[in-house]
Amino acid sequence: MNFKKMKPQINAPSRASGGRIHVCQRAYVSMHHGGHNADERRFIKNEDAVSIALGFILMFSITVLVFSAIVLSFDTLSQQSKKSAMQGSFEIMGSGLAVRITTMDTLVNISNSYGGRVNTLEYDFSIPASIANEGYSVNITNNQVIIESDNGAKAWVPFNTSTNITQATIYSSAQDYKFIYNGTANAIEIGRQ
Amino acid sequence: MEIIENEKAQFMLLAGFIIAIGLVITTALLNNIIFQGNMAGEAGSDPLKYDVVNMMQITADEMKSAYRNANGTSDSLKIANFSRQMQNFNGNLSKIYALRGGGINVVNDTSNWNNYRYANFTNNGMANGAANWTVIESVNNATIVVNISTITPPFNISITNSTKTWQINFTSPGNSIVSNSQIKANITSAYNISFVNGANVAGNYSITGNTTYGRTFIRARDYILNATVTFSTSKVRANLTIPVSVPW
Incomplete structure (x- = not known):
């Protein structure tokens, strides 16, 4: 096609112009061929379609969308790490409780091996009110400590004692508890401080 | 006029704004992860059983020693000398445990000796x-x-x-x-x-x-003499009665 021979179809951009497609073709070709005439240069440099408000709205919308996507993805990651962190903390806390129980059991057995008796034995312990901003429950059975929260984080810590354990479930809302040895029942019980 | 109409700085501001938001998000996320990763549960335990076992053993040893050292022309005098050594032991033991933040008291029962209950x-x-x-x-x-x-x-x-x-x-x-x-x-x-x-x-x-x-x-x-040991720390309270064979 020889565009040089074509007569310009418009003198100025017009909304009413029906030759819009033709204009675009010319503009495209002109950019690649160089050598614009005055009308073409004016059209190319015309920035009437550029709106600061529209640009701001577009950029702001895109930014909000991107920001939301990032926050959502980070929140998902954060929830995963939160659950893992809670399970780790539960295991540490459960181990601490199991150590206390077995310590009391050892003391009772040592006293018995001496032929003696345990008149009173109390061992205080405290649990955090929340772990990663979540409450939780501690269920102590005859052979394991089970700690779990509503978001699904759960940990088991097994232990073995010759003394009986009176099963109990305690909650993090009350933080201060104690293990009590009941010599009559030869059992370790859980009570409030 | 040209500098007033120049709008290229918008992109710089926008880029700065996005970077700032990104930094805030990254910081919050890292803080959250680091906090949760380092959040300590209640771990460990004070060495209670070793303290109590040591205390039982040294109490038994001291009672045996006090019995062997108890000289006197009569049993009542021997018992008095025995009790004196045990009181001295109790006082020293209390001081030692007090320095470690614990309280201890040893009460010895000499009724078997006094009543010849072998x-x-x-x-x-x-x-x-x-x-x-x-x-x-x-x-x-x-x-x-x-x-x-x-x-x-x-x-x-x-x-x-x-x-x-x-x-x-x-x-x-x-x-x-x-x-x-x-x-x-x-x-x-x-x-x-x-x-x-x-x-x-x-x-x-x-x-x-x-x-x-x-x-x-x-x-x-x-004889078998009974020693009642009361032991208390900030977390533990124990009261144990142990029989001690004397003199060995």
């Missing part, structure tokens, strides 16, 4: 202790002194080596001495000395001699 010939001196038990092994020579206050036969002292057993039967209260020459007449060394049916008898005994390793030994029991 111990059973069981392993731990209690009526429910092991009735058949070996007092000492690998003996080269020994002298056995037994003073029986109450007895419900059978009860015997069994002296055994790898090939032979000699049993000395006791059927009535009273003092008995089994000399080394008597033992040698029946059993050659090395032998073990055991009590059989020790729960059927109460009294005191003393067995002295040498082992095949060349070491002298004393196995003796007069």
